[in-house]
Amino acid sequence: MNSANQAPPRLVIASRESRLAMWQAQHVSGRLTELYPQTAVDILGMTTRGDQILDRPLAAIGGKGLFIKELEVAMQQGRADLAVHSMKDLPMEMPEGFALAAISVRENPCDAFVSNRFGGLAELPANAVVGTSSLRREAMLRAGYPQLEIRSLRGNLDTRLRKLDAGDYDAIILAAAGLIRLGLTDRIKAVLTPEQSLPAPGQGVLGIEVLSARVDLLTLVAPLNDVATAHCVRAERAFSRALGGSCQIPLAAHAVLDSGALWLRGWIATPDGRHSLSGELRGLPEDDESIGCRLAQALHERGADAILRELATGQ
Numbered sequence: 476m477n478s479a480n481q482a483p484p485r486l487v488i489a490s491r492e493s494r495l496a497m498w499q500a501q502h503v504s505g506r507l508t509e510l511y512p513q514t515a516v517d518i519l520g521m522t523t524r525g526d527q528i529l530d531r532p533l534a535a536i537g538g539k540g541l542f543i544k545e546l547e548v549a550m551q552q553g554r555a556d557l558a559v560h561s562m563k564d565l566p567m568e569m570p571e572g573f574a575l576a577a578i579s580v581r582e583n584p585c586d587a588f589v590s591n592r593f594g595g596l597a598e599l600p601a602n603a604v605v606g607t608s609s610l611r612r613e614a615m616l617r618a619g620y621p622q623l624e625i626r627s628l629r630g631n632l633d634t635r636l637r638k639l640d641a642g643d644y645d646a647i648i649l650a651a652a653g654l655i656r657l658g659l660t661d662r663i664k665a666v667l668t669p670e671q672s673l674p675a676p677g678q679g680v681l682g683i684e685v686l687s688a689r690v691d692l693l694t695l696v697a698p699l700n701d702v703a704t705a706h707c708v709r710a711e712r713a714f715s716r717a718l719g720g721s722c723q724i725p726l727a728a729h730a731v732l733d734s735g736a737l738w739l740r741g742w743i744a745t746p747d748g749r750h751s752l753s754g755e756l757r758g759l760p761e762d763d764e765s766i767g768c769r770l771a772q773a774l775h776e777r778g779a780d781a782i783l784r785e786l787a788t789g790q
Contacts, residue, residue: 482511482695489546489555492520493631495653499681500559502656503579506699519555521545543684547573550686557692558684562677562708563650565684567716574687577700578708582652584679584729586612586672588665589639589654590646595665596620599646606635606644610746614725615672616648618748636662648672652679673727673742673753676711680704703732706760707739713767714741718779724786728767737763741770745785752779 486507490500497520504516522545546558547570562578569575593599599620606628607613613625628635628644632653639647651666683699685692707730714728725746730739737760744751754777756770771779 482514485515485517486557487555488516488518489549489558490518490520492522495632495657498656499561503559503681503683503699510698519549521549556685557696560682560684562680562682563675565677565682567712572687573684574693575682576685576693576696577683578705579681579699580701581704582655582679584674585651585669586667586674587649587651587654587663588646588667589649589662590664591639593646593664599623603645606638606647609675610725611675611727612648612672614744614746614748618744618751632657650678669729669740673740674729676715676728677708680708706737706763707731710737710739710763710767713764714739714771717768717771718743719783732760737766739766739770741774743774743779743782745782750782750785752777752782
């Protein structure tokens with residue numbers, strides 16, 4: 476099937492309709508067109524419940540799965556062949572009947588500080604208002620900058636920037652990858668290092684989802700898989716899964732290949748940032764999921780269960 480002569484005459488990509496999501500779908504469309512020039516690749520834009528409900532924190536309305544359900548239904552109904560997601564928005568457990576067919580090369584995985592008045596977190600005065608939609612970012616900010624006021628910030632990337640420009644926030648924290656992909660690098664005042672803000676599992680990476688029964692599509696999109704990134708993302712997601720990773724848990728995991736070894740760093744905390752645990756582990760890239768599970772177990776042994784219990788009783 477990876478021969479261009481065996482490709483289908485048409486493929487349909489399901490995508491959220493935000494500008495960033497459509498960029499991601501168009502990027503994958505372009506890659507597929509390069510591989511299979513005789514195949515017409517169309518994009519089916521859709522609005523998901525996660526896009527519609529903007530007045531409540533994501534953790535309170537069901538989590539990141541709200542961004543993908545409608546896309547999966549479109550595949551089940553035969554209206555789309557594949558879906559393109561930001562990997563950090565993909566639940567850690569793939570729904571039954573679906574498969575992750577390819578993991579893209581990673582864009583900058585770090586968080587970005589965006590402000591019209593200040594050059595970085597250290598410049599913010601006491602009680603400055605910082606917006607984020609992520610419990611992970613909120614916990615890290617509360618731990619490192621307790622003098623700041625952290626407020627929920629929902630909506631797609633353009634909506635968040637508009638709220639900043641309207642003066643609703645002094646600064647906002649976004650994924651650098653989205654700003655880079657949309658040509659908005661001039662909005663980035665500072666890139667937060669992993670030491671300042673460890674990224675979410677899969678941040679900066681695109682994933683292609685298909686029905687697991689569509690073996691033809693699994694073969695078709697396989698050339699889009701980046702092996703090195705896939706090892707890193709599998710380690711990150713295994714760590715998150717082993718700790719019950721979801722939008723309700725402030726959790727970070729970031730892996731890189733360093734001198735031939737996979738180096739995974741992980742972190743878990745309470746939303747107020749007062750209690751946290753972090754650790755790291757190195758191993759062979761092919762042992763990616765084992766490394767993630769072993770690092771999670773190490774944090775369990777050091778008290779992660781107490782943090783998880785506090786999260787459970789506090790909700």
